[in-house]
Amino acid sequence: MSKKKALIIVLGLALVIIVVLLVLDKVFKKPTPIQQPPIPEPIIESNYGKRLLNIESILKKSDIDIPPSLSVYSLGQSVISLEESKKVAFLLGFTGDPQSLNDIRFGSVYVWSDSQLGNLRIVAYLHIVDFKANPSSLTIKTPFKNESEIVSKAKRFLVGAGLTTEEAASSPQIRYLDIEEEGLTEIEKGNANIVEVRFKEMIGQYPIINATPDVGTINVTLDRNNSIVSAYVDRVNIIRAEGEHRLNTFSAFQASLKEAKVLSLDKGNIDQSTLITSDVGKIIIENASIGYFQELVQNQLLLQPIFILTGRAQFRSGKNVSALLYLPALSN
Numbered sequence: 001m002s003k004k005k006a007l008i009i010v011l012g013l014a015l016v017i018i019v020v021l022l023v024l025d026k027v028f029k030k031p032t033p034i035q036q037p038p039i040p041e042p043i044i045e046s047n048y049g050k051r052l053l054n055i056e057s058i059l060k061k062s063d064i065d066i067p068p069s070l071s072v073y074s075l076g077q078s079v080i081s082l083e084e085s086k087k088v089a090f091l092l093g094f095t096g097d098p099q100s101l102n103d104i105r106f107g108s109v110y111v112w113s114d115s116q117l118g119n120l121r122i123v124a125y126l127h128i129v130d131f132k133a134n135p136s137s138l139t140i141k142t143p144f145k146n147e148s149e150i151v152s153k154a155k156r157f158l159v160g161a162g163l164t165t166e167e168a169a170s171s172p173q174i175r176y177l178d179i180e181e182e183g184l185t186e187i188e189k190g191n192a193n194i195v196e197v198r199f200k201e202m203i204g205q206y207p208i209i210n211a212t213p214d215v216g217t218i219n220v221t222l223d224r225n226n227s228i229v230s231a232y233v234d235r236v237n238i239i240r241a242e243g244e245h246r247l248n249t250f251s252a253f254q255a256s257l258k259e260a261k262v263l264s265l266d267k268g269n270i271d272q273s274t275l276i277t278s279d280v281g282k283i284i285i286e287n288a289s290i291g292y293f294q295e296l297v298q299n300q301l302l303l304q305p306i307f308i309l310t311g312r313a314q315f316r317s318g319k320n321v322s323a324l325l326y327l328p329a330l331s332n
Contacts, residue, residue, distance in 0.1 A: 039072060039245055042304055043295045044326045045211060046261040047272035054282035055257045055325075061250045064288045064307075069244040072330075073203070073292070073303040076237035080124040085110045091161040092131060093117050107298055125298040127235040129163055133228055142224040144195055147174055153228075154197040154220035163233045164199075164218055171200040177221070185269060194229050196221045201236065203292050209308065210234050211296035213324055214268030236294050238303060245304075246331040247290075253307060257285065259327060265313055266321035279315055283323050286311040290329060305329045 080088075085098065089112050098110035098120075108124040118133040144150065151172045158164045176192035177184045184196075199218040201208040210217050217236070221229040248256065262283070265272060293306045309325040 038332065039302060039304055039330050041328050041330075042293050042306060043297055043300075044261045044263075044293070044306070044328070045296065046263060048262040048265075048275065053258075053260075053262070053280065055260060055285065056282055057254055057257055057285040059254075059285060059288055064250070064253075064290075066247055066250055066253065066290070066329075069246050070206075070290070070305045070329075071241040072243065072245050072305075074239045074242050075300055075303055076239050077299070077301075078237060079108070080122060080127055082108075082110065085122045085124065088122060088129060088162060089120055092120060094120055098122075105298075126296070127237065129231070129233045129235075131228075131231045133230065136223065136227070144176075144189065144192075144224050145226045150174065150195055150222055150226065151197055153222060153226050154199075157220060157228050157231065158199075158218065158233070161231075163231065164235070168201055169199040169218060170202065173198045173200065186267060194221045194223050203238075203303075206305065207291045208236055208294060208303075209291040209306075209326075210294040211263070213263050217294065234294065236303065242302065247305065247329050248331050252331065253288075253327075253329075256327060257309075260285075260307075260309055260325040261327070262323065262325050264322075264324040270321065279317075281314045281316045283313045283325070284311045285309045285325070293326065 082098075082100070089095075089098065089110075094112040094114055094117060096112075098112045101109040101111060103109050103123075106123050106126055110122045110124065112120040116134065118131065120132075121130040122128070123130075145153075151174070154172070155166065155169050158169055159166055175186050175196045175198070176189045177194050177196055178187040178192055179194060184194075197220045198216045199220075201217055208217055212234070215232050217234045219230075219232040221231075223229050262272060265275075287310045289308045290305050291308050292303050294300070294303065306329045307327040309323075309327060311323050311325075312320050313323040314320055
């Protein structure tokens with residue numbers, strides 16, 4: 001064999017080896033993971049402020065299902081216009097132009113007042129619609145309708161006024177309440193004068209929650225005559241999923257409990273702003289779940305999952321009351 005042919009063969013084999021190596025490198029080389037920008041922590045406000053709390057947990061890892069990651073969703077930045085607000089008001093029976101207010105924190109707020117109908121407040125940037133009928137005689141002599149009729153009336157009111165859709169008004173929860181000067185107190189049905197229907201909006205298996213957990217995102221109250229007493233709708237405008245983000249593991253979740261914010265004590269019956277730090281001995285976390293948090297801010301860009309913590313607050317006086325706390329869930 002001539003030197004020329006041998007050289008050609010060697011060069012050919014070398015070329016084949018190089019091609020094979022390049023192919024194998026492409027097949028087996030792991031792609032460089034795309035670094036997602038960190039998601040800002042959600043703005044969770046608490047009337048209890050930043051006071052130090054002794055938070056303990058009796059949870060076991062099996063008590064909460066924490067997936068490795070969950071989607072984060074982008075939110076629309078549209079505002080309820082004056083004309084759209086007037087349409088909502090018209091469907092609720094209000095006529096004429098509203099009183100327009102410019103709230104220093106929440107922007108444009110439209111208010112209607114009518115001696116017969118009651119009051120309507122629409123917070124344009126937050127998509128909040130808050131209706132309260134004028135109080136009537138809340139007798140307890142008339143029996144409440146059955147619960148299916150109550151839920152049906154609440155749905156018809158919401159859908160008829162364009163406040164939500166049939167699909168969004170799901171998973172109704174019913175509470176019987178007594179109206180007092182201090183607010184609303186849950187009470188047995190026989191002594192209640194109104195009934196609350198709270199609907200739950202969902203993203204897959206997870207609820208959408210907001211900064212007013214004692215009201216919820218879709219809430220209607222009715223009296224014993226099945227007349228609407230109030231309605232509160234805090235709508236969320238989801239645009240699209242923005243990819244999955246890692247959640248804290250159970251151990252990281254346990255380690256971050258000190259960062260949890262108290263949202264409610266005794267189902268909202270305790271004014272947290274008047275509490276003294278030393279009043280509460282400790283809070284014991286007994287249950288935890290995951291929900292998507294709608295913040296009480298104008299420019300929320302992303303809807304992200306948080307931990308919903310429930311348990312009991314032990315006062316130094318010996319009193320025990322229910323406690324609800326929120327805690328960011330995404331891993332930093």
